[in-house]
Structures are given as C-alpha cells and as structure tokens.
Amino acid sequence: MTRKQRRLTLIGVAGCFLAIALGLVFYAMNDTIVFFNSPADVVAKNVQPGTRFRLGGLVKEGSVQRGDNQQVAFEVMDAERSIKVSYQGMLPDLFREGQGVVAEGMLDPAGIFKADTVLAKHDENYMPREVADTLKKQGHWQGEASAAPPTQ
Amino acid sequence: MLVEAGHFALALALGLSLIQFVVPLWGARSNDPVLMAVAPAAALAVLACLGFAFLSLTVAYVTSDFSVLNVVENSHSTKPMIYKISGVWGNHEGSMLLWVLILALFGAVVALARNSVPARLQANTLAVQGLVTVAFLLFILTTSNPFTRVVPMPAEGQDLNPLLQDLGLAIHPPLLYIGYVGFSICFAFACAALIDGRIDAVWARIVRPWTLGAWVFLTLGIAMGSYWAYYELGWGGWWFWDPVENASLMPWLAGTALVHSTVVMEKRDALKVWTILLAILTFSLSLLGTFLVRSGVLTSVHSFAVDPERGVFILGILVLFIGGSLTLFAWRAPLLKQGGLFAPVSREGALVLNNLFLATACATVFIGTLYPLALEVVTGDKISVGAPFFNFTFLPLVVPLLLLVPLGQTLAWKRGNFLGTAQRLYAVLGISLIATLALVAFRNGGPVAAPLGIGLGIYLILGSFNEIVTRSWSRGTPLASAWRKASGLPRSTWGTVLAHAGVGVTVIGIAATAWDAEGLGTLKIGDTMRAGAYEARLERVVPRQAANYREDVATLRISRGGRELGTVETMKRLYVTRGMPTTEAGIMTVGLSQVYVSIGEILPDGSIGMRIYHKPLVLLIWLGAVVMAAGGTLSLTDRRLRIGAPSRARAMQAASVPAE
Numbered sequence: 132m133t134r135k136q137r138r139l140t141l142i143g144v145a146g147c148f149l150a151i152a153l154g155l156v157f158y159a160m161n162d163t164i165v166f167f168n169s170p171a172d173v174v175a176k177n178v179q180p181g182t183r184f185r186l187g188g189l190v191k192e193g194s195v196q197r198g199d200n201q202q203v204a205f206e207v208m209d210a211e212r213s214i215k216v217s218y219q220g221m222l223p224d225l226f227r228e229g230q231g232v233v234a235e236g237m238l239d240p241a242g243i244f245k246a247d248t249v250l251a252k253h254d255e256n257y258m259p260r261e262v263a264d265t266l267k268k269q270g271h272w273q274g275e276a277s278a279a280p281p282t283q
Numbered sequence: 284m285l286v287e288a289g290h291f292a293l294a295l296a297l298g299l300s301l302i303q304f305v306v307p308l309w310g311a312r313s314n315d316p317v318l319m320a321v322a323p324a325a326a327l328a329v330l331a332c333l334g335f336a337f338l339s340l341t342v343a344y345v346t347s348d349f350s351v352l353n354v355v356e357n358s359h360s361t362k363p364m365i366y367k368i369s370g371v372w373g374n375h376e377g378s379m380l381l382w383v384l385i386l387a388l389f390g391a392v393v394a395l396a397r398n399s400v401p402a403r404l405q406a407n408t409l410a411v412q413g414l415v416t417v418a419f420l421l422f423i424l425t426t427s428n429p430f431t432r433v434v435p436m437p438a439e440g441q442d443l444n445p446l447l448q449d450l451g452l453a454i455h456p457p458l459l460y461i462g463y464v465g466f467s468i469c470f471a472f473a474c475a476a477l478i479d480g481r482i483d484a485v486w487a488r489i490v491r492p493w494t495l496g497a498w499v500f501l502t503l504g505i506a507m508g509s510y511w512a513y514y515e516l517g518w519g520g521w522w523f524w525d526p527v528e529n530a531s532l533m534p535w536l537a538g539t540a541l542v543h544s545t546v547v548m549e550k551r552d553a554l555k556v557w558t559i560l561l562a563i564l565t566f567s568l569s570l571l572g573t574f575l576v577r578s579g580v581l582t583s584v585h586s587f588a589v590d591p592e593r594g595v596f597i598l599g600i601l602v603l604f605i606g607g608s609l610t611l612f613a614w615r616a617p618l619l620k621q622g623g624l625f626a627p628v629s630r631e632g633a634l635v636l637n638n639l640f641l642a643t644a645c646a647t648v649f650i651g652t653l654y655p656l657a658l659e660v661v662t663g664d665k666i667s668v669g670a671p672f673f674n675f676t677f678l679p680l681v682v683p684l685l686l687l688v689p690l691g692q693t694l695a696w697k698r699g700n701f702l703g704t705a706q707r708l709y710a711v712l713g714i715s716l717i718a719t720l721a722l723v724a725f726r727n728g729g730p731v732a733a734p735l736g737i738g739l740g741i742y743l744i745l746g747s748f749n750e751i752v753t754r755s756w757s758r759g760t761p762l763a764s765a766w767r768k769a770s771g772l773p774r775s776t777w778g779t780v781l782a783h784a785g786v787g788v789t790v791i792g793i794a795a796t797a798w799d800a801e802g803l804g805t806l807k808i809g810d811t812m813r814a815g816a817y818e819a820r821l822e823r824v825v826p827r828q829a830a831n832y833r834e835d836v837a838t839l840r841i842s843r844g845g846r847e848l849g850t851v852e853t854m855k856r857l858y859v860t861r862g863m864p865t866t867e868a869g870i871m872t873v874g875l876s877q878v879y880v881s882i883g884e885i886l887p888d889g890s891i892g893m894r895i896y897h898k899p900l901v902l903l904i905w906l907g908a909v910v911m912a913a914g915g916t917l918s919l920t921d922r923r924l925r926i927g928a929p930s931r932a933r934a935m936q937a938a939s940v941p942a943e
Contacts (some may be wrong), residue, residue, distance in 0.1 A: 134624060145639055152643045155676040156650050163672040167665035185667055201803050201883070201892050220803065221518070221883035221894050224855075224864045235667075 165235060171211040173238075180238040186214060186246070187233040195228055207232060207244070216244040223251040286351055289339030290430035293380075296332035296387070297420040299325050303390075303413030307406035311479070319406035323394030326409050329416060330391040333384045337371075340380060340429050344371050350436040353377065353429045359442035359860055361830040369453035370443045375577065375593075376429035378456060382573070383419045385457075385464045390416070393468060400489055407475030408468070415467055418600045426593045442831060442860035451511030459504030459531060463569040465497025466538060470566030473559045474608055477615040482559065487549035490562070492919055494545055498538045499915035505531050506908030517866035517881040519801075519896045521904055524673045529652040530572035536645035537565040540638045542915075547634050550696065553625055554635070556616050561638070563612060567605040568645075574601050575652070629699045633691030640684035647676040685739060685790065688783055689746020693753065711749050715742035729798055736794020743787030747780045778918025782911045789907025795900035802895045805886070815897040817878050818842050822850065824891065832858045834867075837882050837891060841871050848873065853882040853893075875902045 167185045168178060178184060191213050194206035201220055205228075206213040216234055226232060226249065236246035303325035310318025343351045344367050347360045357374040358367060366373075372381040390412045393405065400408070423429070472490045476482040508531070513521040522528060544558045578594030625631040651668045658664055689711065693704045719738030726734055754776070755768035800815030811820045819839040827834050834856040841848045851869030858865065868881040876899045883892030 137624065137627075140627070141635070144636075148639045148643045149646075152647055152676070152680065155679060156647055159672045159675040160654075163668070163675060165667045165669065167667060185665075197886065199805070201805055221881070221892055224517075224866055 169209040170214045171209050180240050183237050185233055185235045186244055190228050190232050192228045214244050216246050218246040225251040285339045286430050289336040292332040292336040296329050299329045300413045300416035304410050308410040311403050311406045319402055322406045322409035326390040326394035330387040333387045337384045341371050350432050352431040352433045355440045357443050358440040366448045372456050373443050373447045373452050376427045379423050379427050385460050389468050404475055407478050408471045411471035411474040422596050426596050445858040445863050445865045455507045458500050462497050462501025462504050466566045466569050468493045469562040473562035477611050480618040482555050482619050484552050487545050491545045494541050495915050495919050498542050499912045501535050502908050502912045506905045510905045517868050519879050524670050526652050529648050530575045533645050533648050534568040536641050537568050540641040541565050543634045543637050547631050551631050563608045570601050626698045628701050630694045630696045633694050644680040692750050707753050711745040733794050733797035737791050740787040740791030744784045747783035774921040775918045778914045782914025785907045785910030788903050788910055792900055792903030798899045800897045804893050805890050806893050807890045812895050814895040816843050817897045819895050832856045841878050851880055853880050855882050875900050877901050
C-alpha cells in the first residue's frame with residue numbers, strides 16, 4: 132500500500148468509529164435523557180404518566196408523611212401548584228420541609244409522582260440550581276440565606 | 284503581616300511568570316542563549332513565590348487567623364488540625380492556589396532538567412508554562428483572592444463543609460491536581476515543538492515520563508475520589524456519571540491514549556502529529572474540567588461558591604488556551620516531518636486502534652457531559668444525562684477495546700502475524716471461557732452480567748501476564764531459565780503487564796457489583812435486617828460529643844448464616860456551626876467484599892431507618908486502579924526512560940534534525 136492508501140484506510144476506520152459513536156449517542160439521546168420539570172411545567176407540558184423526568188421544587192411545609200418500611204410521601208411545590216410524591220428508601224441528610232429537592236421518577240395514572248431517587252443539596256447554603264432558577268423565574272426568590280459577614 | 288506578604292508574593296509571581304513567558308520565547312526566536320537561560324531562573328523564582336504564598340495561607344489556617352475572609356468562611360477554631368491544613372484547599376480560592384503551586388512545581392522540575400532537555404525546547408516549554416501560570420494567577424488575583432481581610436474580625440469561623448472534613452480531602456485534590464497539571468507540561472512541550480517546528484523521538488522520550496507520571500496521579504486521584512464518595516455520601520455508589528466525575532474521566536481517557544501514542548512515537552517515530560494533537564487535547568480537557576468544576580456551571584460538592592464573574596474568566600482562559608493551541612497546531616503542524624509507516628497488523632496498528640477507541644469513548648463522555656449545558660443555553664430545557672446514557676454509549680466502545688488489549692500486547696512491532704498472535708492466546712482464552720461458564724453455571728439464578736464481566740477481567744489479567752510467558756518461555760525451556768529471562772525483561776514491559784492486569788482487576792470489581800444485595804429496614808433495638816446472606820442486628824444507639832459536632836452512634840452486629848463477624852458503627856452527625864447533618868456509613872471489610880450499613884432518620888418513636896448493602900469484591904474496583912498506577916510507576920523507573928540516563932545524550936545528538 133502507498134502512503135496515501137494507508138492514510139485513506141486510517142481515515143476510513145476513524146470515520147467508522149465516529150459513525151458508530153454518533154449512532155449510539157443519537158439513539159441514547161432519544162431514550163435515556165431525563166427532562167427537568169417544576170410542578171407548573173408538568174401541567175403546562177402535559178407530561179404523561181410513564182415518562183421519566185426530574186421533578187424539582189420545594190418540599191411543602193407539613194406535607195411529609197411517613198409509612199411503614201421507609202415509605203415516605205410528600206409534596207413538591209413551586210409558586211403555582213404542588214405534586215404529590217411517594218418514595219421508598221432513605222432520604223438525603225439535607226431533605227427538609229420548606230427546602231429545595233429534586234426527585235427522579237415518573238407519574239402514575241393517578242397523578243402521583245413515584246420517585247426512585249431523591250436528591251437534596253450538598254451544602255446548607257446552596258439550593259439545587261434548577262430549583263433556584265425555577266423560583267427566580269416565578270419571582271419567588273428571596274436569595275440564599277447569606278451567612279457571610281460583611282466585608283468592608 | 285504574613286498574609287500581606289503572601290498576597291505580595293502572589294503578585295510578584297505574576298510579574299515573574301510574565302517574564303518567564305516573554306523573555307525565553309524571544310530568546311528562542313533570536314537564538315540568544317542568555318535570554319533562553321532566563322526561563323529556568325524565572326521558573327524557580329515563581330515556585331519560590333508561590334510556595335511562600337501557599338505557606339502563608341496555611342499558617343493563617345493553622346493559627347485560625349479569622350481576620351482573613353477565606354479562613355473565616357472555611358475554618359473553625361475547634362476543627363481538628365488535619366482539616367485545618369487540608370482545609371487550605373477545601374475551598375475555591377485555596378484550591379486554585381494549590382493548582383498554580385503544582386503548576387510552578389512542575390515548571391521548576393523542567394527547569395532543573397537542564398542536562399536532558401535541549402535548551403531551545405526547554406525555553407519554549409517554560410514560556411508556554413509561564414503563560415498558563417500568568418492566566419491562572421490573574422484569575423486568582425482578580426476574582427479569587429485568598430488573602431482578602433475582614434474588618435471587623437469575627438470571633439469565630441463558619442467551619443468547613445462537613446462532607447469535606449475527611450481524610451479524603453487531604454489526599455484526593457492534590458493527587459488529582461498533580462494529574463491535571465502534569466498534563467500541562469505535556470501541553471507545553473507540544474506547543475514548544477510546534478513553535479519550533481521540529482519534533483522527533485527525543486521529544487517523545489522527554490515527554491513520555493511526564494505523561495506517564497501525570498497519568499499515574501490522575502488514576503490514583505480519580506480512584507481516591509470514587510472511594511471517598513462511596514464511603515462518605517452514605518449510599519454506597521462508587522461512580523455516578525456526575526458531570527464533575529466525567530470532568531476528570533475525560534482527561535484520563537485522553538491521557539491514557541497519549542501514554543500509548545508516545546510509545547509508538549518513541550519506538551517507531553510515527554504518529555507524531557496525532558501525539559501533539561492529543562497532548563493539546565488532554566490538557567484542554569483538564570482545563571475544561573477545571574472550568575466545569577470551578578465556574579459554578581454545575582452544582583456539586585465541588586463547586587464551593589457560585590460567582591458568574593469567575594465562570595466568565597475561566598471560560599476566557601479556556602478559549603485562549605484551547606483556541607490558541609489549536610490555531611498554533613493548524614498553522615505549524617504541516618511543517619512537522621512525516622512519521623514512519625507501519626503495517627496495519629502490528630503493535631503500532633493495535634495502538635492506533637487503542638487510540639481510536641479511547642478518543643471515541645472520550646467523545647461520547649464529552650457529549651453526554653456538555654449536551655445538557657448547551658441545550659439549556661439554546662432552548663432553556665433542563666435535562667439530565669445519567670448512567671443509562673453512558674452505559675449505552677460508553678460501554679459498547681470500551682468492551683471491544685478491552686477484548687483487544689491482550690491481542691495488541693502480544694503483537695510484534697513493525698509487522699505482526701494475527702493468527703500466530705491469536706494462537707499464543709489460546710490457553711488464556713480457554714481458561715477465561717471455562718471460568719466464565721463455571722460462574723454462569725453456579726450463579727444460582729443471579730444476573731448473567733456478572734460472570735461475563737468477571738470472565739473479561741480474568742481474560743485481561745491472564746492475557747496480560749501471557750506476554751511475560753511468551754517472551755521468556757517456550758516448550759522445553761527449563762523453568763529456572765525461563766524465570767531468569769522473565770526477571771530480565773525491561774521494567775517497562777512489566778509495567779505494561781501490571782497496568783493492564785490492573786484494568787482487569789477493576790473490571791472484575793465493577794462486574795461483581797451486579798451481585799450487590801441490599802436491604803432496608805426501620806429498626807428498633809434488637810431488630811435485624813438482611814442483605815443477601817448477611818444479617819445486621821441493631822445493638823444500641825448512643826449519643827456522642829466531639830469538638831465540632833455531636834452524633835448519634837448506632838452499633839450493629841453483623842452475622843452471616845448465624846456466625847458472628849463483628850460490629851460496625853454508623854453515625855448521624857450534626858455539625859454545630861453550620862447546623863448541617865451528615866451520615867457516616869459503617870463499613871465492614873470481609874476479604875475483598877464489604878458490608879455497608881448506613882443510618883437514616885431517627886423517627887420520633889425511636890426507631891431508625893437503616894440500609895444495608897452487601898458488596899461482593901467491591902474493593903477490587905479501587906485496588907485495580909492502584910495496580911494500574913503501580914504498573915505506570917514501574918514503567919517510570921525503567922532505566923531507559925530515566926531523565927539523564929547515559930544513553931539519552933547520545934540519542935539526542937543523533938536525532939535532533941530540524942524539520943523544515
């Protein structure tokens with residue numbers, strides 16, 4: 132083979148790799164991507180039961196109910212509405228009423244969000260960014276409780 | 284006073300690194316040895332300044348000097364001493380200071396390697412390194428100054444994020460940064476080669492130890508981060524495909540490709556242009572990782588604070604270096620002398636395939652990590668790309684690569700014989716296949732993924748050591764002489780074998796996660812819960828008080844089939860200053876497996892939510908990474924690779940031929 136032929140072969144092989152990878156990526160994009168929705172989005176977008184998504188908002192005060200075997204029910208709300216969530220398992224350390232939360236799962240036919248993952252903040256001072264953005268957009272943002280002393 | 288001196292040293296380092304950038308570059312251009320000699324001197328001076336700055340911040344932490352804002356925000360007088368020291372880089376400003384300190388440290392090592400690096404290459408390399416230092420020092424001084432004072436001085440600090448109050452903080456960031464920043468040296472060497480328009484096997488010889496060293500540290504840093512997340516976050520996962528983790532995986536994949544392509548370049552004088560591009564891309568991905576983690580684009584335990592100004596600045600640095608180096612590449616790469624030719628079926632050919640696989644796998648991680656950010660900017664839709672995406676795209680690219688590893692390792696340089704090579708692997712293939720089938724047969728209805736993965740791991744380990752066997756033993760050779768021959772093989776060969784076997788070990792550990800068992804329970808004292816064959820009985824719950832937190836300690840007795848194995852403690856802590864609760868998992872190691880217990884909420888009636896996992900062979904995941912790093916280190920100690928080895932000087936004179 133001449134140098135040119137070899138180079139073409141190499142480019143061909145590399146092209147095949149890229150094509151396979153792109154195929155995998157596009158296929159996976161359709162199936163495995165999870166959208167983030169606030170309770171208001173769920174209604175506005177008319178999200179169907181059985182579609183996986185991430186639900187984010189604040190845990191409604193007084194809504195947390197515990198059942199047997201670590202069953203938990205609570206409501207996630209934004210400025211407009213709230214959605215009931217049920218979950219079995221351990222809640223993160225920073226899960227609290229009135230605080231930001233992101234849950235992943237899907238709606239059941241009754242409109243209850245069955246979560247299989249619940250995420251909360253990593254740190255006392257910060258809210259999940261998606262939740263903060265939603266609240267800002269809806270004009271209910273009071274700012275993060277800043278504990279930093281004034282610098283002069 | 285010391286704090287002001289530290290601040291001044293930082294500013295001085297900026298000036299010096301500016302000199303380190305401009306003067307040697309001019310010297311190399313005008314062929315002036317005096318100007319070129321400024322480079323090593325400036326690099327050493329920058330290191331001295333930054334070392335002093337870092338030291339003064341450390342002193343402020345150790346003495347709890349709460350007149351410094353950074354100390355106030357991230358420390359507390361009751362914090363244990365080890366976290367006062369590691370807390371220096373447990374925040375945005377301090378971690379950036381550590382970043383430039385390591386950068387300067389590496390610059391100084393290049394500066395001291397006067398005998399093994401040609402003067403012009405050294406001058407250009409240090410100049411590029413100087414520019415990187417300038418950019419990051421400007422970033423620190425304008426947006427992230429760790430030496431800002433607070434007036435009036437508060438009496439007490441706000442403490443460090445409790446998740447970071449762990450030994451992991453003392454180890455994980457320095458290892459990771461040494462890895463990231465180590466690739467900056469490869470980047471600087473690549474840019475220097477482009478500026479000079481020449482590149483040869485000597486260049487590859489000089490760069491290869493840097494690549495290998497950076498790769499070893501990055502491997503350890505990622506493994507350490509993974510183990511830390513596993514035991515600290517309390518839910519037993521070891522890899523989450525979190526963007527921050529991906530940010531470190533991408534340079535690792537590109538760096539792994541680079542380690543292999545420099546071998547081809549050194550041995551066969553081929554793949555030159557590709558190696559240069561790869562060196563640029565690897566550091567670009569390191570920078571991208573820094574951007575993702577430090578800019579606040581992502582919310583995670585790593586993004587200490589969100590400040591848009593910082594994000595824009597780092598983005599600027601990113602654009603400058605990636606754009607600048609790629610432009611340089613496009614402009615100068617055509618000047619580089621063409622490399623040698625080789626047959627497709629040869630070790631070089633196999634290494635090209637390795638590079639294609641790794642680069643493509645890296646690209647899928649890149650897309651999965653950045654697509655959500657791009658989509659949000661363009662359409663405003665927020666999405667998350669998680670494990671399913673990566674399992675679907677990354678695994679199909681990595682599994683074939685792993686299958687090819689022993690094959691490539693057995694192929695000869697220049698011209699290989701595919702059938703002959705395959706023949707040498709018959710025994711390995713046979714044993715792995717039998718082991719897989721045996722595991723499938725005895726899996727007791729468990730998932731089939733585990734035996735298949737473990738079979739792949741066994742194949743990798745055996746296939747790797749097969750190289751030693753085929754090179755030292757043939758039918759009829761007495762074992763004693765075969766052993767002599769094997770121990771006489773170059774260390775780099777043993778290093779390769781060990782590193783590849785380490786990959787196999789990790790693969791076994793990952794595959795065995797399919798056998799994980801877990802159990803949930805709401806326990807009162809005396810209650811039990813089980814995971815697989817393991818049972819945990821809640822013995823007692825006792826409150827305890829420490830210097831900066833209080834905790835409830837639950838003690839559980841672990842048994843298997845009625846036989847007691849011992850007790851573990853899992854704690855729910857409340858860090859008083861921040862009012863932040865954390866969970867400390869209780870872990871019992873049984874051989875290579877672990878029983879992992881974590882405490883949940885303590886309910887008003889005194890019962891406690893608990894979770895137990897049995898994780899068979901889980902330690903292999905990280906042990907494999909340690910074996911890989913050991914292989915890399917062994918390779919580094921190979922005499923032929925050592926900087927300043929006698930053979931080097933001769934090779935250099937012979938090989939430095941201008942490219943034009």
